Amino acid sequence: MKRTRLKWDGDAALRGTRTGAVRGLRLATEHVLQVSRARVPIEEATLERSGTATVDEQALTGAVSYDTPYAVRQHEELNYRHDAGRSAKYLEGPLTEEADAVGKIIAAQLRRSLRG
Numbered sequence: 674m675k676r677t678r679l680k681w682d683g684d685a686a687l688r689g690t691r692t693g694a695v696r697g698l699r700l701a702t703e704h705v706l707q708v709s710r711a712r713v714p715i716e717e718a719t720l721e722r723s724g725t726a727t728v729d730e731q732a733l734t735g736a737v738s739y740d741t742p743y744a745v746r747q748h749e750e751l752n753y754r755h756d757a758g759r760s761a762k763y764l765e766g767p768l769t770e771e772a773d774a775v776g777k778i779i780a781a782q783l784r785r786s787l788r789g
Contacts, residue, residue, distance in 0.1 A: 693786025695730050697779030702726035702735035704778060708767040709737060714747050714755045737764060 706726040713721045723740045739748075747753065751761050760766070 690783060690786055691733075693783040694733055694779065695728060696786070697782030698728045698733065698735040699726070700782065701775040701778040702728060702737055704774060705764075705768055705771055706737045708771055709764045712758065712760050712763040712767065713739070714753065714759045714761070714763065720744060720747060737768070739764065 703726045706724050710721050710724055713724070715721055720739055720741050720743070723744065724737065725740070726735065726737050728735045738744075748761060748764060753761060755761070
């Protein structure tokens with residue numbers, strides 16, 4: 674009979690999992706930012722350039738935001754006219770539509786971190 678020993682280092686596994694989660698959140702928020710930038714209403718590209726993706730490593734949360742005085746108005750005003758491919762809800766739409774991709778990105782990084 675052949676025996677195998679397994680040494681479990683729970684602390685290292687948790688650190689690896691957290692590292693994978695943070696990496697996954699970074700990649701996922703960047704993905705949503707990229708998709709949303711393709712829809713941002715554009716005149717001079719100021720709104721598009723103001724987009725950022727951030728991750729709070731302690732809380733394990735990610736955010737995508739746009740920072741211009743008119744970002745919220747452009748996002749919410751459904752009656753504005755936009756160039757082809759550009760639209761209101763330029764962040765909400767991609768976030769909803771890319772939810773599966775976001776989950777897969779995070780899951781892939783978690784799996785990767787557990788492989789060691």
